[in-house]
Amino acid sequence: MDSLSDSQTASIVEDAKNASATPDVNLSPASVLRSIFREERFFLILSVFIGIFSGLAVVCFRFLIDWFRIYLLGSGAVLSPWRIILAPTLAGLVIAVLVIHFFPQSRGSGVNQTKAALYIYNGYLPLRTAIGKFFTASLAIGSGHSLGPEDPSLQIGATLASALGQRMRLSRDRMRLIAPVGAAAGLAAAFNAPISAVLFVIEEVIGRWTAGILGSVVLSAVSSVVVMRWFLGSESLFRIPPVELRRPSELIAYAILGIIGGLASVAFASGIGSLRPRCKALPQWTQYFQPAIAGLLIGVIALLGGPQVMGAGYEYIDEAMHGQFTWQFLAILAGLKIIATLLSFVSGTPGGMFAPTLFIGAMLGAAVGGAEHALLPHLHWSPGTYALVGMGVLFAGFLRAPMTSVFMVLEVSGNYTIIVPVIIANTFAYVISRALQPAAIFDVLTRQDGLELPSMEEQREENILRVEDAMQPASAPVLNHDDSVEKAARVLKKGKQNVVLVRLQPGGWGGITREKVENLVRQGKSSELLGILLEDQHIPSLHPDQPLDMALRYVDRWPLVPVVNRANLRKLEGVISQRDVLERYRDFGGE
């Protein structure tokens, strides 16, 4: 190894600082406590408490949903027609009054409110919203509105975390991050899937991977799942049938599922995107009746033969996975669920879209699998596998969280055999959805609400400028540490550049300006070696793949910054100056 780069050196220095901060047996109790309770460590401990409180809240939320279901719809699997019609209708009226007069922020799913807390309100979420969400969403889901408990749980977790953060007087940076930490806890408890919850929050809410936040998010998610399992058991939401992929040619069938799922996602998202603003634009008095009308229509759908569309519907996903419906009925159920969820969601009824998305995906997946099997009887058909892949497909196509969609299926199924079909189908769904519906559903909803939150999808796919886009080839020869000032003067005299770069020993780079060389010559120091003169004047180096933003940190202090090869730090790939950077940014704006 030639030498360490400046960034590596900086990292070592940082590590050394951290090492020195480690509690020592000789330190005083005060410094031990200070070390323990440094804000980042305190934040980690706080994340565990956030997980615990979110887990407890989600457990109570689940209890309340079940109680509402039992008392409003009855305890049996076969529902009475009167209850089917009256429960969601009357509940809709109550919900409308509560939302309009007491909890106006409780509308919708809650994902965007959490993002808004992160990007707009410095992590602040009013506790009242969580209380409102807790009661209104549980009443809606329990009475049969076609919504799920996951997104409200996410918002409840985020709000609890925000409340705790406020009481703890955390710094603004920490406060901004605390809502996603709570969101992960709430989602993980609701979904009984900590990995998917962490990924979703990173992918859809925070939008970036940083070690600091990742640790907190994981801790809170895991602790909330532990609490949830303590009270509700560790069983997954549905029984997973044996999953198998017999022949690679079956992947074509899954690709078709991806295409159909992508189209269904677009239809679902377009429906919400176009109907929601229209419903919101209706006169104010109609807001009192919209959830009730949605409930009435859902009741009618249920009465006409689709009671499965009521509520979150996890038990029916389970049945679909075990081949208890014909493929034709599964396709009808997928269509009815899209209509029912559209009605519930656009009417402003509080509740989540995760469960309906999974329901539609499972039904569609099993239906497509069944239809393919009917057309090609030699094709191996396992409804459970198709339903699982279908769930991932809708997740990728509708919620546009491609990574979460894959890991969610893996985590729920506990079977890695399914990974190839899931990736293939999800990719098709995601690409189709992106092509036909450029804005993701959460971005659409945000803009409809008059907010401008960063689009995670756009961020993920943003083309960022790198150092290599702005750097110039090193035109002037590079001098070595054992070259003299006189040689530098000769080089500068031959060329037009004002700076010459010098390779120092044992590693690193230095730079000397024309002006300084001329001064040294005038002072009669022509024979002095550049290595000795520049010994303590190292300049930082960059690598071609680093973001151009990083160059901005150096180019105003050093007129010319070397861009070096990562494998050989003494090999110059190019040079970059402030002018190069600014010109590149100007050109990029034009592009």
Next chain:
Amino acid sequence: MTTGSAKRDFSIYLRREPVLLALLFGLAVLAFLAVGALSRIFHAQQDALAIRWSTRGAADLKLQHFESAATEFRTALLYSRGNFSYELGLAQALIGQKRISEADAYLINLWGRRPENGLVNLELARTAAGRGDTEQALRYYHNAIYAPWPGDQEAQERNARLELINYLLGINARTQAQSEMISLAANLEDDPTQQTNLGALFMRAKDYEHGLAAYRRALSIAPHDPAALAGAGLAAYELGRYPMAQRYLQHAVEDAPGDTASAALLRITELVLQMDPFRRQIRVAQRDRSALDAFAVAGKRLKSCPHAAASLAPAKSREDLQAEWGKMKPQMTERGFRNNPDLVNTAMELVFKIERTSNQGCQAPTDADVALLLIAKLHEGS
């Protein structure tokens, strides 16, 4: 760092993070207790609902109202997810509704949780048998037989094996069925009904020797058991032990006068014993009389069924039989027997030939014809 500043720092931190964390911990404990109390109420209600619906399901399952039983078990499972017995009940209800693949999904899941459970293995064996998967059926039946059953282990094991035997006999796997029956016989109690049932199974497998042994074991405990008497009579009859068959069948008919099958069998058995000229320890006159009777019966049989004989036997053979019978008839006198000591054998050979030929395609043979066929089988084989 001075002692004063250290103390100040310490007091600051004591006021802040540690205390806050302690408070949070206390709050978490309180919240845990509160949710725990709520959880107990919730689970008590869920359990009550689960029991209510599963009780209804079990009752409907018993009454074979499979559709409502399935709905009720499904409802019970809403309140007690993953409950083993409810899932098993649901699987049984689904089997009752002939929704085998759905039932299988539940059963395989249950088997994964308790592979040693006898009832699950038995149900899986039944569904595998239903879809014709013999290998899986045998595997699950054997699992069920050797599973630890609750309650009367032996009875459950026996019932599972009986079911397996019935299955094997149903698919014509007689050899495997016989070995299972022999295992069953070794573990059977001294109960005449069980022994009689075992005997009947042996009879279905055409293992008359073991069948007779089982019936005799039953009779050693209950000498007047009509089913055992009839079974023993039938087994002895099938084995060609007609005197023994006669003895058992006589008792069977005496004890159960309504048993027409045994009565019919007894009639044939008695005819066999009467008409057999080769039976031991009879006088010459009696032997001649039996041969004469047999010859007459065969002649009648040949006359009653000329068409069938024509359709089945080669023309030459039929003509030969008729000619042969006609040629022999004048010799069939007491004098003829005295003059020709081989005449009995020759006549009976012709009788057997006629009866065998007529048995293929003619109308149902009379008892006497059946008796002659049995005598033929007894002395000539086949």
